[in-house]
Structure formats: C-alpha cells, structure tokens
Amino acid sequence: MKRSAKSLGWMVGVALSLASAGAWAEEIIERVVCVVDDDAIFLSELERRARPFLAEIPAGLAAPQLAARRAEVLRTALDRMLDDQLIRRAATRAHLTVSEDDVDEFIGRMATERGATPEQIYAALLQEGVSRTEYRSYMESEVLQLRVLQARVRGRINITDADLQQAYRRAVREAADQTVPTIAHVLIGVAEDATPDQVAAARVRALEVARRRAGARTSATWRGSCRTTRPPGRAAACWGRSSRARCPRSSTGRSRRWRRAG
Template sequence: MRSRQRLVALGLVLAAALAQQPAEAIVVERIVAVVGDDPILLSELRARAKPFLLQVQQRVRPGAEQAAAESQVFKDTLEVMIDQKLETQAAERAGVTVTPEEVENAFRNIAAAQGLTTAELFREAKARSALTEQEYRDEIRRQILEGKMLQLRVKGRVRITEDDVKAMYERTLREERKRRDYRPAWIVLQIIPGSSPEAIAERKQLAAELMTRARAGEDFAALARAYSDETNTRDVGGDLGIRAPVGSPQALQGQRPALAPDFENAVMALEPGQVSNVIQVDKGLVILKLLSRQPSRYTTYEAAKPEMVQRLQTEILDKAKRKWLDELKKRTHLDVRL
C-alpha cells in the first residue's frame, strides 16, 4: 500500500509541476522500469551505470562498437537494479534493515584491508570509478542488505562435506590448467599425398615405435632430431617453445602463441615428462611431449582447502540468490521499458 501511495504522490508532484511551469521548461523524468509499484528512473540508471560507462569509453574506440557496449551496460545495470529493488522490497516485508554503524564498520574493514583511511578510500573510489561518497555508501548498504537477506534465506541449510571440497579443488585445478603456460615438443612424420597403403602403414608403425621408445625414457629431443620431418623444430629437438592455452588471457591478448586445438587437447591431458598417443592429422602423424608447465598456485589440497570452502559457500549463496530472485520475479509485477 505504501508503494502505491508513493507512485500516486510522484504523479501529483509531476502534475503540479506541469501546471506551474511553461511547457518549454519542463523536464519529465523517464521511467525505465517498474518493480511492483516502485519506479526506476532513467537518471538513477545513468548514475549507477556511470563507472561502467567510463570503463567502456577507456577500452573501446568511439563508434558503433562503443555504442553497442554502452547499450549492453545499461541493460546489465538495469537488471541488477531490478534485482536489488526486489531485494529491498523483500527486506521491508521481513523488517530487515542496515544501520549506519554497519555501513561504517564495512568501510573501516575495506579501508584497513587496503591499507587506507576511509577518507583515502573515498578519494580513490572517486578517481577510479567517479563514485561520490554517497553513491559508494549506497552501494555498500545494498551489499550488506543483500548479504543479510541471503543469510536469512539459507541460514542453517548450507551443508558442505569433505567430498564437496575435494570436488571443488579438482574442478579449480582443471580450470586453472586452462590458463597456465606450457612448453611442448613434437615429432612429426609426414605422409606424402598419394602414398600407398603399405607406405602409410610403415609410417604408422614407425610412429608407434617412437611413441613407445619415448615413453620408455629414450631422449625425446634425440628422437625428434633423428626422425622428425618438421624442419623448423627438428634441430632443437622438436621444442615448440612456450605456448598458452587457447582462450587464456595470454593467447587472447597475443602474448603467447597457442597450439591447434587437437594438439592442445592432447597436451592438456599430460603431466610434465609424459608423451601423448600418436595423433593423425591431414598430412602426417604427430607425437607430443610436455616438457614443462607453469606451476600451479595451489601447492597442496590442505593449503587450498580454506579457499575451496569459501568458493563453495559463494557458489551456494549465488545459486540460492538466483533461485530466490526468480521466485520474487514470478510474484511481482515487472514492467521494463528500456
């Protein structure tokens, strides 16, 4: 009822403004979404999107690409604002609030973690994201409120077992491996187009023998120098140099070359010192050896365990949040006008 009264009051204010001001002087606020009975104004959306728009302007050249990126920022930011409006309405119904002391404590903790005073923290936020102190305070208040509502919703229902933690550890290692540089070597046996079945069978037999000898501990570099048909790397024992996984930041930014997907898939399954199966390609046969891989930052399971528990808790809360918000959306009138 209070929300409906707020909308009526907003309408009366606008009507009074229209009656008192010349038509050419009137600026009517555009509503970009209505959540329940609460409007989200275009000016609010622009203020919230401002830090992200600055990032777009810094990294994307002016033109159609920048316009598309800015449009996406507005859509993403509006989605976040709708979610937060739903959370605020749910908090009001549940009687959950955030006190000024809680906001101040949060800022003291953030500043201490960065070795700053709160005043320095506000100045840095202003310089980095163009956020005013009040905008920063509003954002932290929203985050605290969201945290309280999630804890209220899932309190007592989060159960993490040792198997869960181990599974998260293994998944994290697999994901990390896709970002770690590695150094492979190869032996390439060419198959001349039009070769007879007998000649192809001989090459395959040789490749199988070389794979077996390399796996038995014979010097891979010496085998590459003696048998490889790939002249660019034969003299260096098949060494391909340091490579980055396809899709990693190093590869995407052009800092490191990547292997072809078929070869990378084979290397990803290897530990340093191991040799792949024979890989057949259009023009020949390839055997790969992983010489080295950038060390993992996770030294042992026990050392990584606290981080894995935190990751699991965050994952559980994120899933609970999404489910909760989806339920709220089903029960709430939404009118998006962007």
C-alpha cells in the first residue's frame, strides 16, 4: 500500500507542479493528490507542507528548471506526508499519543541545541511563511514517529535470565584474562650433581630475580639455599628470604643437606 500510494503521489505531484507553473494554474482550486485508505491528501495541504522548501528555490530560474525543482520539492513533501499517515496508524494500533507538553519539550531541546529560544524559532519560521500551528504540527509528527520507532525496538529486544547469566559469565572470563598475576615464590632449579660453578650461576640468577622484584632489596632477599636429594635433573634449589622452615615443602621435606650461602 505504501509503495503504490507513493507512486501515485509522485505522478500527481509532478503534474501539479507543472500546472502551477503553467497556464492551468488559474483553473486549479482544489485537488486530491493522494488517498491512503480513507484519508485524502489535498493539494492545499501538500503546498502548505512544502511551503518552506519551495521558498528556498532560487529566483530567476528558467521555466523548465523551476518546474523540475518544484516537482522535486513537492514529491519529497508528499513522501513525508504519506509516512506521517502510516506512522499515525501504527501509533493508533500501539495506543501511543503525543501531548502538547511533549511537543514543547521537543521544540525546547531543538532550540537549545541551536543556541536560540522557541520564540526565536517561531519568529524565524513565520518570516518563511510557516505559522506556529503548522510548525508545532510538524514537530508533533516527529515526536510521534520517534515513539513508534522506540516501541518497535523495545518489542524486538527480549532479554531473558539466561542472556543475563551468559553475559555475566562472559564478563567474568574477560576479567580473569586481564588479571595481573602476583608471584609468591620463584624456584630456580639445579641438578643434584651440579658443579659449584652451576650453583654459583643459579645464585647469581636468584639475586637478579630478587633485584627486579618491585620494592625488594637484594641484600635482604638473599638469605640461604636448600637443595634436595632428588634424582639428577629433577632436584631443585630454593633461594629464599628466610631459613629452611620457610622453603616450599617440595624442596625441604626430604632434604639431606642444608648450608648457609655466603
């Protein structure tokens, strides 16, 4: 229905614009431009709706150019009027209405965004041939259209408890991926049959790790070492800040030797 109405409106709009620019203008009193269901859109309504835009057509254009510009403006205005008709039907079905206060608030926000007052906007539009009543009618249609669109969006969005739980679990996983780990113990392994040079190298590495630790003092970090009697290649050394009692159990439970580093 919408497409056929628009097609009819475009053809009639072009014919009317040409008539108004030609010799038939004085014969046209009123004419039905388009019919949407039982509602008719008349020529006078269309021209009134298009009046501000018709006023923007430059003066001095040749007759063919003037007719083409008028046809374009009238066609655009008719499209908008057809959209308004359909929006009002949708609003009626959804029991949506717009009050005078809603229109005042909408116009007030628009005026504030433009650094003006509603009265200044009314005055400027009046100079272009648009009355306060006509402008408020346009804005009422704008607000109604926004409400219809918002109602349709809300109707399409259905958030269930399962959706919320899934979103919560996803947020927890993402937070876990971004967690910065805190190192409590650093174990530097050495073989059971390590040579003194290898043990010394491990000691140097442990001191370097302690030095890089934020806020740690190397002199206080190096206190001792413990080595287990595990099979070769799997023994471990614990370089800690305190005595044997504070080394991890995996490296001290069956220790045979303990020596102070020095």
